[in-house]
Amino acid sequence: MYELKGFFMAAPNPNGVLVALATTVFGYSLMQTVVVPALGLLTRELGTTRTWSAWILSAFLLSSAVLTPLLGRLGDLYGKRRVMIGVLVAYAIGMAGAALAQDIGQLIAARVVQGSALAVVPLSMAILRETLARERLPFAMGLVSGIVGAGAGAGLVVGGLLADHLSWRYLFVLGALLALTSLLMVSRWVPESRHRATGRLDLPGAALLGSSLVAVLLGLTQGPAWGWTSVRVLGLFALGALLLAALLAVERARSDALVDVGELADRPMLATHLAALLFGAGSYFFYLAMPLFAQQRGGVGFGASITVAGLLMLPGMLAIIPAGMAIGRMSAALGPRWPLAGGFLLFVAGSALLAFGHTAEWQHLVFYAVIGAGSGLVMGSLPKLIADIVPLTRTGTANGINNIARTVGGVIGSQLAAALIASSTSGSAAGVPDSAFTTLFWLGAAAAVIGVAISPLAVRRTPVLA
Template identity: 85%
Template sequence: MTATPRTEDPPGILVTLVIAVFGYSLMQTVVVPALGLLTRELETTPTWSAWILSAFLLSSAVLTPLLGRLGDLYGKRRVMIGVLVAYAAGMAGAALAQDIGQLIAARVVQGSALAVIPLSMAILRETLPRERLPSAMGLVSGIVGAGAGTGLVVGGLLVDHLSWRYLFVLGALLAVVSLLMVWRWVPASRHTATGGLDLPGAGLLGLGLLAVLLALTQGPTWGWTSAGTLSLFALGVLLLAVLIVVERGRTDALIDVGELTDRPMLVTHAAALLFGAGSYFFYLAMPLFAQQSPVGFGASVTVAGLLMLPGMLAIIPAGMAVGRISTALGPRWPLAGGFVLFTVGAALLALGHSAPWQHLVFYGVVGAGSGLVMGALPKLIADIVPLTRTGTANGINNIIRTFGGVIGSQLAAAVIASSSSGRMTGVPDSAFTVLFWLGAAAAVLGAVLAPLAVRHTSRTETHA
């Protein structure tokens, strides 16, 4: 039996978690403006420099569900501290890296920090009063998007005026500050799950995710029908199928098969996948359009990031509004309304994106929709799973959203590559129109599915 969250708000917890999540989300994208510079300064190839992002992504996918489960078993505060120590070490290693191999290894260590998000959601659910929980979860979710947008701007400024090493110095400082604040303000967990650590399940999940993500990231290089790509896809599917069989027979399973087959949870994960894919169409298309010419604005890296910043910042107030919207209109409306706003903004950008003000205003609409979606997902999970599985369930949801991001980024790369093949003047305008419409299509599917993510009687009410 689980208990309801405490009725008093311990001081400093929300501020601490916001800063910890902001530090992680900022470093998700802060390296993007420096990829070209890193390729030159580390005397490597674009293929290897792409692994600066891919290694971080793969490590996050493999480690996050395991770390979320460790938090549920042994205490969220304890695991959060360990994650932040590893993250700070990874940042320091990256700042001191002398070659591409050392930098990629440091990024693998940094990937553990994605677990900060599900651990934060679990801490909020355990420590905050129920009436404050939706807005707090919405704020933390909104910080994920706002930090990613800020990272594009900060990365451009640091690369333009200092050195790429300062990207990781900044990350190390943020990690240390977050570590000290978690140590001071976050209390030890009062509710932990029973059972042990499901090492067979963790191994199968990690290897299955690794195989599928490697296939997705290497598909454009190797060819989607190549033996290597198809073999990795087949291996990943096989391992994940074996995982389902193994988990059905365990009482301490990392993956609760019943949760995955439960309609509201399945739809919540599907919504995360669609949102991740739809978001990456914009992450790749908008900076590219802003920086190229004559199709585009010929802007600097910093200006390209600034054009997206209002949309990223709109995520925060929209995420915080999830609780009020749920109370006034019902729990299905934040997710559905978020996808509708996302669709409207994406369609407007598809119809008109030739002027900077269109990027600022229309992507602002996309950002508001994103905030509602990002705030609604952890709230829906909290309404479905018992308190002692909050970290694990949110970790899986974040990984599924990451999978969506990989799918979206690879689809976007394929559209860009196919449309610009043989051209000397950059990517044509038609490719950007296609990408914005793809974002709208993903959001339409999300809006259709959203009402199915809500049950009339939540499991938390049953287990509380």
């Protein structure tokens, strides 16, 4: 890739780097969920079925899972700024393609291209670690991590507003504008990498990792439609396991492996990835349950609009940012293990409160704000813990795999929630019963309880300094 001089080659500015990366991550996280409120509208206007419209989300998810660790590794090898610029260009093209899509096939293809944008999160963490002074790093990582969650919540509100009042195409016009803005800011303020990994791109490892993730995630996303015990779903899970075994065998023999098997077997790293998976699963119980409860009419629910349903979750999403920014001070005062454990404890408390009481709007606003504060601590802790575990030259790759663990957890959580909701309404026209929502909130609490238990295992007693 070429680099423009002058405006695009300003001297490194730590504040500018942080603003550029925060804006980039916000643009990605907003567009991650902005289509959720519009799925019904897209199904009608594109003349398709619910099965095909579900692929608007699934295609994005699968593409993210396959591309993120590969792009993170490319950043470690060839420069994080360079790879991030390429990702943002592809993201803008994918958004433009979606805005111009004439049928569901074109829209799904555009979403596949957009899936590359998840890589901006691990790339941002790697750039922050390389660019900022060590004392500023926990604050910056907490801020950027918090924006991931807050942007996802804002996407539900923005998506509802645009779906209620404008064409669905404006969802992707907004995404294209955000991508172009991020591209200009990254080109202006983010310096090129000073530390790069050695070796070559591990294409066999990338192919095996991507194939195994596709098999497992496809089985999870299609499980409710095909049946969890169907030959196709069980076959996909078996294929995923075989490909994963082949991946581990191949990676053990490589010195420049995409997946460092020894690193994965390391207890702190394994616990960190498991914490990300549990957090992803727990979060999606609420992403599905709370908007559904708010919009349901008759029986339980508020009969709210799409916009109001999103607004009821907004305090929780806003609480993520200040909680993530507090990681540095908490770690200095209480030690490195407490922010992650404390975040999961707050998640447990908010989940339990919602399980006991969720029939009033104020309960959604207040109790989900507690969950949001816990989410901010968890999301801010994970990249900080990874920075203490891996050397500088593997930061992008390790954060990419951690984001994939959270993505897989999100798929598990969303599919468990969908299966529970479907089974609770089987043969009934009365809507989803209150008992199903209560169960989902308790499942969120259960995932967080396990997170509390494993949090002490995720801490490296002697942090890696280089």
